[in-house]
Amino acid sequence: MPLAPIIIMNAILLAITIILAIADRFLVSYGSCKVTLKKEDEEKKFTLKGGGTLLSALIDNGESIAASCGGRGSCGFCKVQVSKGGGQILPTEELFISKEEQIFGTRLACQVKIKEDIDLFIPDLLTSVKSLVKNGTFDTKLKWHFLRTDRKEQATSPLAKLKIDKKDRLNLEGIIDDHRAMEGALMPLLHAINERYNYLPEEALRIVAKELSIPLSKILSIATFYNAFSLEPRGKNIISVCLGTACHVKGAQDILETFEERLDIKTGDTTKDMLFTLEAVRCIGCCGLAPVITINEEVHGLMTKNKALKLIDTFQGKS
Amino acid sequence: MLRLITIFIAAIFTHNVALAYLLGMCPFVSLARNLKTSFGMGLAVVFVVTLTAAINWPIYHLVLVPHNCEFLSFIVFIIVIASSVQLVEMIMERFFPALQASFGIFLPLITVNCTVLAISLFMVLREYTFITTLFFAVGSAVGFWLAIVLVAAIYEKLELVGNVPRGLKGPGIIMIITGIIALAFMGFGGMVSIN
Numbered sequence: 001m002p003l004a005p006i007i008i009m010n011a012i013l014l015a016i017t018i019i020l021a022i023a024d025r026f027l028v029s030y031g032s033c034k035v036t037l038k039k040e041d042e043e044k045k046f047t048l049k050g051g052g053t054l055l056s057a058l059i060d061n062g063e064s065i066a067a068s069c070g071g072r073g074s075c076g077f078c079k080v081q082v083s084k085g086g087g088q089i090l091p092t093e094e095l096f097i098s099k100e101e102q103i104f105g106t107r108l109a110c111q112v113k114i115k116e117d118i119d120l121f122i123p124d125l126l127t128s129v130k131s132l133v134k135n136g137t138f139d140t141k142l143k144w145h146f147l148r149t150d151r152k153e154q155a156t157s158p159l160a161k162l163k164i165d166k167k168d169r170l171n172l173e174g175i176i177d178d179h180r181a182m183e184g185a186l187m188p189l190l191h192a193i194n195e196r197y198n199y200l201p202e203e204a205l206r207i208v209a210k211e212l213s214i215p216l217s218k219i220l221s222i223a224t225f226y227n228a229f230s231l232e233p234r235g236k237n238i239i240s241v242c243l244g245t246a247c248h249v250k251g252a253q254d255i256l257e258t259f260e261e262r263l264d265i266k267t268g269d270t271t272k273d274m275l276f277t278l279e280a281v282r283c284i285g286c287c288g289l290a291p292v293i294t295i296n297e298e299v300h301g302l303m304t305k306n307k308a309l310k311l312i313d314t315f316q317g318k319s
Numbered sequence: 320m321l322r323l324i325t326i327f328i329a330a331i332f333t334h335n336v337a338l339a340y341l342l343g344m345c346p347f348v349s350l351a352r353n354l355k356t357s358f359g360m361g362l363a364v365v366f367v368v369t370l371t372a373a374i375n376w377p378i379y380h381l382v383l384v385p386h387n388c389e390f391l392s393f394i395v396f397i398i399v400i401a402s403s404v405q406l407v408e409m410i411m412e413r414f415f416p417a418l419q420a421s422f423g424i425f426l427p428l429i430t431v432n433c434t435v436l437a438i439s440l441f442m443v444l445r446e447y448t449f450i451t452t453l454f455f456a457v458g459s460a461v462g463f464w465l466a467i468v469l470v471a472a473i474y475e476k477l478e479l480v481g482n483v484p485r486g487l488k489g490p491g492i493i494m495i496i497t498g499i500i501a502l503a504f505m506g507f508g509g510m511v512s513i514n
Contacts, residue, residue: 005391008382008386009395012398012399013398016398016399019406020402023409023410028413180481
């Protein structure tokens with residue numbers, strides 16, 4: 001039996017193993033690194049040898065981190081916020097970490113390799129739930145949403161409701177798909193979006209630009225040209241007061257001022273409860289009814305101050 | 320020198336690995352949907368193919384041939400490819416993190432791309448010298464890069480038009496595009512020959 005092939009095969013394997021082992025020794029170790037860990041109520045520091053993952057380092061130092069997949073990046077539970085060190089976000093993490101979370105430096109601990117000093121923060125949901133249970137304030141029948149304290153204000157303001165979430169995104173993609181194959185799809189598409197949101201959210205326009213491969217500047221040039229579109233969030237009911245010649249003579253300025261006072265906004269603005277937007281327009285085309293206003297395309301003629309106030313009341317009563 | 324250039328051009332056009340031999344179709348079909356990722360993938364292929372061919376040639380001719388162990392070539396080539404990709408990844412992670420980030424997940428993926436093994440086997444089959452092997456390897460890899468980028472670009476444009484029949488979306492239409500481009504590449508046929 002010839003021995004040469006066996007010896008050669010083993011020699012090659014040995015050589016490769018030695019090379020890889022040497023490379024592993026000199027390339028993958030990073031000296032000692034300092035990890036600074038902040039939690040809601042405590043701060044911890046520990047030093048360890050670099051090269052391993054952040055998840056294993058945290059577990060070795062007695063932190064409890066949920067990682068049901070065992071650090072393979074498939075469960076997405078081991079989220080931590082890395083503020084210093086840790087490098088770029090990896091494609092394997094992008095599945096689990098939204099754009100919003102990326103701003104806060106959220107990473108999957110199992111995918112972060114320790115190569116330098118790392119500062120991190122663990123948002124501690126578990127302890128807040130524990131304290132709720134302890135105080136007896138936790139009710140299992142209710143649905144609980146946990147908001148970050150620094151984002152609470154944003155989440156409760158009416159503007160936040162207009163933010164495009166996942167469901168809206170699908171909806172939007174549906175709208176885009178409906179118009180994709182059309183010639184000159186942009187105008188009807190913008191109309192559809194306007195109908196859905198009452199204004200053109202910047203994020204939506206960006207998505208449209210990307211999906212249809214139209215430059216954003218071109219979309220904006222159309223969106224800003226037509227009066228029907230607005231880039232600012234608009235109220236549920238749009239009040240347009242005619243300031244054309246005939247209406248002006250009949251005292252439309254007074255009507256406009258009445259609205260401004262009653263709604264406590266300036267012309268062109270939207271009330272804080274997102275119910276009304278006040279606009280001044282040029283001729284509506286029915287000067288016989290002057291002074292005239294429209295609310296949501298509905299024309300109200302021969303306006304007086306009292307009539308204006310009554311109209312507002314009926315719309316406020318409706319909603 | 321003329322022969323080297325001939326082989327280089329032939330490897331790109333007339334004997335394109337992806338379009339004439341239909342090698343490496345798995346990453347080809349799954350990645351040719353996005354121009355950016357297919358560009359990155361093609362670049363990584365060029366890198367790995369050249370490197371492994373340059374390592375495999377001396378191993379074959381200086382170690383295996385003198386000891387009459389040519390039959391080991393398949394397994395040795397695969398091991399060398401796998402370990403050299405590992406090694407390159409380690410080196411890049413340490414010294415070129417930006418490059419590593421842009422190659423991303425493609426580098427380990429290429430270990431199982433049959434284009435890489437095929438280049439090493441062709442070089443043995445066609446009895447190339449070391450320099451010829453290098454030219455052939457770079458040419459073939461650039462050919463693969465060209466093919467995947469071409470198909471991805473066409474696929475992206477087709478997506479915009481949006482009237483691909485539902486059943487053909489994804490792999491189906493990519494295979495059709497690949498076929499049509501392969502036909503077009505056949506036009507280069509009489510231009511140069513690899514032998």
